[in-house]
Amino acid sequence: MDLTPTPEQEQLVRSARAFLARACPPAHVRAMEADAPGFSAALWREIAGLGWPGMALPAQYGGGGLGFLDVALLLEEMGRVLLPSPFVATAVLGAPLVLAAGSEEQRRRWLPRLAAGDAIATLALVEPGWRDEWGAATARVHAGRVSGTKRFVPVAAAADLLLVAVENGGLVAVERGAPGVECARQATLDGGHVYEVRFADTPAEALPGPAGAALARARLHAAVAALAFSAGAAERVLEMTVEHAKTRVQFGRPIGGFQAVAHRCADMRSDLDALRWLVYQAAWALDAGRPGELEVGAAKAYGSDALRRLFMHAHQVHGAIGFSTEHDLQLFTRRAKATELAWGSATLHRERVARAMGL
Amino acid sequence: MDFAFTDEEEGFRAELRAFLAEELPAWWRGMFVDDPRALPFTRAFCAKLAARGWLTMAWPRAYGGQDASPWKQAILREEMWAHEEPRGPQYMNLNYIGPCVMRFGSEAQKRRFLPSMAAGAVVWTQGFSEPGAGSDLAAIATRAEERGDHFVVDGQKTWNSYADAPADWCFLLARTTPGAARHAGLSVLLVDMRTPGITVRPIGSMAGPHELNEIFFDGVRVPRDCLLGERDRGWEVVTAGLTFERVGVARYARAGRVLELLVEHVKRTGQAADPTVRQQLAELRVRCEAARLLNYRAISLQARGGVPRVEASIARLHNTQLEQAVGHAGLELLGLAGALTHDAPDTPLGGLVWRQWVRNIPSTIAAGTTEVQKNIIARHGLGLPPSS
Numbered sequence: 001m002d003l004t005p006t007p008e009q010e011q012l013v014r015s016a017r018a019f020l021a022r023a024c025p026p027a028h029v030r031a032m033e034a035d036a037p038g039f040s041a042a043l044w045r046e047i048a049g050l051g052w053p054g055m056a057l058p059a060q061y062g063g064g065g066l067g068f069l070d071v072a073l074l075l076e077e078m079g080r081v082l083l084p085s086p087f088v089a090t091a092v093l094g095a096p097l098v099l100a101a102g103s104e105e106q107r108r109r110w111l112p113r114l115a116a117g118d119a120i121a122t123l124a125l126v127e128p129g130w131r132d133e134w135g136a137a138t139a140r141v142h143a144g145r146v147s148g149t150k151r152f153v154p155v156a157a158a159a160d161l162l163l164v165a166v167e168n169g170g171l172v173a174v175e176r177g178a179p180g181v182e183c184a185r186q187a188t189l190d191g192g193h194v195y196e197v198r199f200a201d202t203p204a205e206a207l208p209g210p211a212g213a214a215l216a217r218a219r220l221h222a223a224v225a226a227l228a229f230s231a232g233a234a235e236r237v238l239e240m241t242v243e244h245a246k247t248r249v250q251f252g253r254p255i256g257g258f259q260a261v262a263h264r265c266a267d268m269r270s271d272l273d274a275l276r277w278l279v280y281q282a283a284w285a286l287d288a289g290r291p292g293e294l295e296v297g298a299a300k301a302y303g304s305d306a307l308r309r310l311f312m313h314a315h316q317v318h319g320a321i322g323f324s325t326e327h328d329l330q331l332f333t334r335r336a337k338a339t340e341l342a343w344g345s346a347t348l349h350r351e352r353v354a355r356a357m358g359l
Numbered sequence: 360m361d362f363a364f365t366d367e368e369e370g371f372r373a374e375l376r377a378f379l380a381e382e383l384p385a386w387w388r389g390m391f392v393d394d395p396r397a398l399p400f401t402r403a404f405c406a407k408l409a410a411r412g413w414l415t416m417a418w419p420r421a422y423g424g425q426d427a428s429p430w431k432q433a434i435l436r437e438e439m440w441a442h443e444e445p446r447g448p449q450y451m452n453l454n455y456i457g458p459c460v461m462r463f464g465s466e467a468q469k470r471r472f473l474p475s476m477a478a479g480a481v482v483w484t485q486g487f488s489e490p491g492a493g494s495d496l497a498a499i500a501t502r503a504e505e506r507g508d509h510f511v512v513d514g515q516k517t518w519n520s521y522a523d524a525p526a527d528w529c530f531l532l533a534r535t536t537p538g539a540a541r542h543a544g545l546s547v548l549l550v551d552m553r554t555p556g557i558t559v560r561p562i563g564s565m566a567g568p569h570e571l572n573e574i575f576f577d578g579v580r581v582p583r584d585c586l587l588g589e590r591d592r593g594w595e596v597v598t599a600g601l602t603f604e605r606v607g608v609a610r611y612a613r614a615g616r617v618l619e620l621l622v623e624h625v626k627r628t629g630q631a632a633d634p635t636v637r638q639q640l641a642e643l644r645v646r647c648e649a650a651r652l653l654n655y656r657a658i659s660l661q662a663r664g665g666v667p668r669v670e671a672s673i674a675r676l677h678n679t680q681l682e683q684a685v686g687h688a689g690l691e692l693l694g695l696a697g698a699l700t701h702d703a704p705d706t707p708l709g710g711l712v713w714r715q716w717v718r719n720i721p722s723t724i725a726a727g728t729t730e731v732q733k734n735i736i737a738r739h740g741l742g743l744p745p746s747s
Contacts, residue, residue, distance in 0.1 A: 001368075001430050002361050003652065003659040009360070069360060242741045257744040259730070262737035269736050270673045274649035277656055281648075284362045298648040301641065350641035351634075357622055357644055359631050 003277060009073055016077040019050065024081040026328045032084035036185075037158035038193025039084045048117020053091050057099065061111035068221065072228040072283040076276075079232025082331055084193075086120045089154040092225045093218055094121025097163050100214035101171050101207040110161060110173075119160040123218065124150035124197050132344055133219055137165040139199065145180075146172050146204040149196065156195035157183050164204065169212030172204035179203070190338035217286075220296045223343035224282045227303045230339040231276050233332045234310050238268050240329065241314045248319075255317070264313040271306040278302050297353035304346035307336045368430055375413075375438045379445070382407065388701055389443030389714065391567035398524055398569070401447025405479030408446070415453060415477040422461055422469060423477035429662040433655070437612035443714075444613075448483070448521040448569075452476040455603035456483050456530050463547075463588035463596050472528075472549065484526035484552070486516040486533075486574060487597065494731050496532070497541040497594065501576065503533035503548055505583070505590070510535070510548060512556075512579040518725075522572035523561045526552050529574065530600075536591050545593040549585045556580075566718045602671050604726050610678035611650035614685040617715045618643050620708050621689050630692065639688050646684060650677040669740035672732040679722040679729065686716030 005013070023043055032038055047053070056071050057063025071092065078087065095114045098107055098121070113119040125133055128149055139148025146164055156162065162174040162181075174181065180202035183195045207214075242265055245256030255261045278299040285295035311333045315322045322329040344352075364372070382404060390397055408414040417432040418424025427435075439446055446453070457476045460468055475481040492498040501514025512533055522529070529550040536544030550557075556579040564570040588596045622640060625631045653674040657667035667674075689712035690697035701710025723729045737743040 001364055001433075001655060001659075002662070003656045004663065005360060238741075242743065245743060254744055256737070257746060259734070259746040262741075262743045262746045263730070263733045265741050265743060266733035266736035269669075269740055270676050270733075273656070273670075273673055274653060274677060277652040278649055280360055281362045281652060284360060288363070294644075294648075297641075298645045301645045302649055347638065350638050350645065353641040353644055354637035357641065359622060359626070359637050359640060 003280070005073065009070060012070060013073055013077060016074055017080070020077055020081045020083060024083045026082075026331065029082045029084060029331055033191035036193070037155060039086060039155070039158075044085060044117060044120075047085065047087070052087065053117045054095070054111075054115025056091065057095055057111055057115050061099070061107060062115035063111070067283075067287040068224070069280060069283040069287055072224060072279055075225055075228035076232030076235070079229035079234075080236045082233060082335060086122070086155040086158060088222070088225050088229070089122040089159070090114055090117075090120050092221050093123040093154075094159075094161060094163055096221065097121075097123065097171065097211075097214050097218055098161075098173075098207070100217065101209035101211040102173075103208050106173070106205070106207065114161070120155060120158055121161040121163065122154050122156055122159040124153045124156070124162050124164045125215070126150060126152045132348055133222075133342070134344065134348070137167060137169075139164055139166040141166045141170065141172055141204065141206070144203060144205070145201045146174065146199045147180075147201055149198050151186065151196050152188075152194045153197045154192070154194050156197050157185070157193070162197070163207070164199065165211075165215060169215070171207045171211035171215065173207060174199065174202055174204050188338065190334045192335075192338060219343060220282075220286060220292050223296055223300045223349075224279060224286065226339045226342050227275065227279045227299055228283070230303070230307055230336050231272065231279055233335060234268075234272050234275070234307065237311070237314050237329065237332045238265070238272060241265060241268065241317045244318055261317055264317055268310050268313050271310055275299070275303045275306045291356075293352050294356040297349040297356060300344055301346045301349040301353060304340040304349070307340050311336050364430065364434070368428075368434060371431055372434050372438065375435065378411075379438060379442050383442060383445060387443065387445065388709065389445075390447050391564065391570045391718065392701070392714075393567050398447060401445060401449065402479065404445045405447070405449045409477060409479040414446075414449075414479050415457070417453065418457060418473075418477070419461070422457075422473045429658050433609065433658055436609040440609040440613040441616035448524060448526070449476075449479060449481075450608075451485065451604075452481065452483050454608070455600040456485075458603050459530075459547075459596055459600045460549075460587065462599060465584075467584065468549070468587065475527075481528065482521055482524050482526045483528045483530055484519045484522040484524075484572075484574075486519060486529045486531035486550070488518045489515060490517055494728055496597070497545070499532060499534060499545070501531075501533045502537065503531075503535050503546060503581065505535060508583050510581045510583065510586070512548065512550070512576040512581055514576050515573060516576070517562075517571075517573040519559075519572045519574050520570050522552070522559045522574050524569055525559070528552060530587075532593055532597055535593075539591065542594040544591050545597075546590050547587040547593040547596045548581050549587055550579065550581050551585075554579050554581070565720060566714075599666075601726060602666060602668055608678070609654065610682050610722070611647050611654060614643070614650070614678075614681050614715070615647045617685050617689060617711060618647060620711060621685075621692060624708060625692060636692065639692070643681070643685055643688060646677070646681045650674070650681045653677050669736055672727070672735045673740075675727070676729060676732050676736075679719070682715070682719040682722050686712065686719050690716050 054063040055066045059065045160176045164172050180200040182198040248255050282295040282299040285292045415424040416427040503510040503512045531548045531550045535546040556577040558575040560573050562571040630636045657670040657674050660667040693707050699706040
């Protein structure tokens with residue numbers, strides 16, 4: 001037991017923070033909300049140069065052989081600056097699915113390109129009417145062709161490889177440029193780039209491995225990844241909130257000198273620390289090959305509720321300015337709400353925890 | 360980062376559990392119950408722990424300990440708290456009074472006070488709060504006037520657990536230099552409770568006997584060699600002591616144990632299928648996990664030689680609020696039967712949940728209120744100005 005990051009992890013965090021502070025100012029985040037495909041290809045090349053897309057893949061496929069906990073630490077840094085990128089779609093969803101469910105030939109064909117950042121992958125999972133990511137896929141596969149409608153597919157318009165969850169717990173791959181694919185951006189509260197993707201008799205290649213188990217695992221990784229990103233974002237928002245409380249003067253003194261305000265800030269620190277270590281534990285549990293239902297469930301149940309509390313405190317302390325679009329707080333708030341809704345609500349994960357408790 | 364205990368540590372936990380199963384009598388309900396067997400039992404139990412080297416396992420070898428890893432200490436605390444703390448009053452000696460003597464005491468004081476703590480043979484009480492000084496501890500008025508080779512103590516302390524046990528010694532905070540800046544003129548004295556001029560008056564508590572007392576000091580002579588640390592630097596001693604105390608209590612482990620028993624209870628009663636019950640119990644489990652990890656984070660810092668001040672306050676906030684939540688939710692799950700105390704026949708879980716509720720009403724008050732903890736976090740963790 002030791003809950004302190006290793007020197008290597010600290011180094012990863014330090015260098016990522018320095019790079020991202022320069023590469024991704026708030027103006028870039030704002031610009032990418034409007035621009036297709038939602039991220040800068042030039043910046044993605046730079047990120048690929050740092051080895052991030054393949055950091056958790058085995059060395060034999062061009063990866064860095066690090067763990068998911070390292071990925072989570074990196075995601076916190078991306079969250080601090082709200083980095084718009086295809087990182088989660090490629091490195092947390094796409095590549096691990098190919099690794100877990102692809103044939104050896106498919107792995108060799110796709111993983112080195114994904115690891116190098118030369119290709120972007122994503123997962124097409126959710127179907128119309130699903131309330132969460134745990135629905136049963138009905139997209140149909142017939143004679144090497146897939147048909148069906150998928151929603152909330154991240155960075156679909158830029159993806160070179162679409163992994164599509166299909167009927168009977170299967171997974172198929174659709175490559176960029178395949179006929180019969182229609183992509184339409186969905187307007188969401190976080191300004192993210194997610195798409196409705198319609199497949200009509202689209203040529204698709206089955207992943208022959210244990211796709212159902214791989215998808216179950218991918219949901220857990222995705223939940224932890226979203227939380228890690230939001231924990232980093234919340235850390236930045238806490239800094240902004242404390243700075244505001246120190247400098248905003250009312251009744252002749254900084255408002256942070258009033259207990260009512262100071263205690264909201266203390267509550268943010270306390271909630272955020274719990275969230276961070278629950279996230280680290282969940283990532284560690286997935287690295288260790290544990291079922292993860294309890295650890296990930298605890299992180300997401302706590303995290304979804306804590307993000308609500310954190311961001312409402314941040315708004316309350318900031319006052320009216322925090323609601324204005326001129327201020328950066330709203331960029332963070334909208335993304336935190338998206339995290340809360342994605343990959344299982346607090347209620348869904350509490351039920352999973354209940355089962356893990358033997359209830 | 361590593362979130363697992365080693366096989367050796369897990370083995371130690373199993374050994375402790377077997378020991379507890381053997382040693383804890385069926386009637387054991389923890390301290391503060393109206394049972395004359397409780398206090399003598401804790402003394403005998405501590406002597407057995409001492410014989411196995413487990414009582415002061417955490418202490419350095421030089422002071423009769425084993426230099427046990429912080430994680431073995433954590434496991435010991437968890438198992439003790441999960442079983443209603445059979446060390447009784449002595450957990451305080453081990454957690455912070457002993458460590459404060461090691462850190463601030465003279466060699467002679469270490470030789471004098473530590474062996475009796477290590478043998479499990481002594482009860483200490485803490486003399487901090489006063490009628491006019493609770494959260495504002497630096498406002499204490501109890502005087503200790505230096506007169507050559509001794510101090511003369513006059514004043515009143517309150518909320519002193521175990522003073523009526525009777526306690527053998529008092530870890531007393533008193534004002535040695537009146538008129539000095541609030542935190543500057545305070546000192547810690549180690550006071551023999553048999554000294555003439557000391558009167559203990561028990562105060563009834565909602566939990567039961569021994570929890571609350573007041574102590575009156577009337578011209579009490581305390582030899583100068585019972586001054587711990589430097590004169591007028593007592594605030595440092597107390598601050599270090601409270602930090603040891605905040606991390607040193609595995610409150611989440613007790614809450615977790617009550618939760619486990621509640622899970623078994625709802626499985627027996629058929630409530631386990633109720634989605635609301637499942638959500639409630641899972642929420643408590645999640646909060647338990649958060650509290651445990653925040654304790655472990657503070658311990659990780661200690662293990663590397665740091666002093667987790669803000670981290671200790673954060674852990675304490677989570678722990679105490681969890682304890683209360685488990686008591687409230689547990690009683691709601693039991694329904695009307697939750698109102699039965701342990702003396703009534705047919706009391707669910709032997710009154711454990713009732714005790715969890717009632718004992719934890721003051722958890723967010725003792726050793727620094729929730730508000731004091733938040734002030735520490737805001738000021739020392741976030742750099743906000745002093746609050747008012």
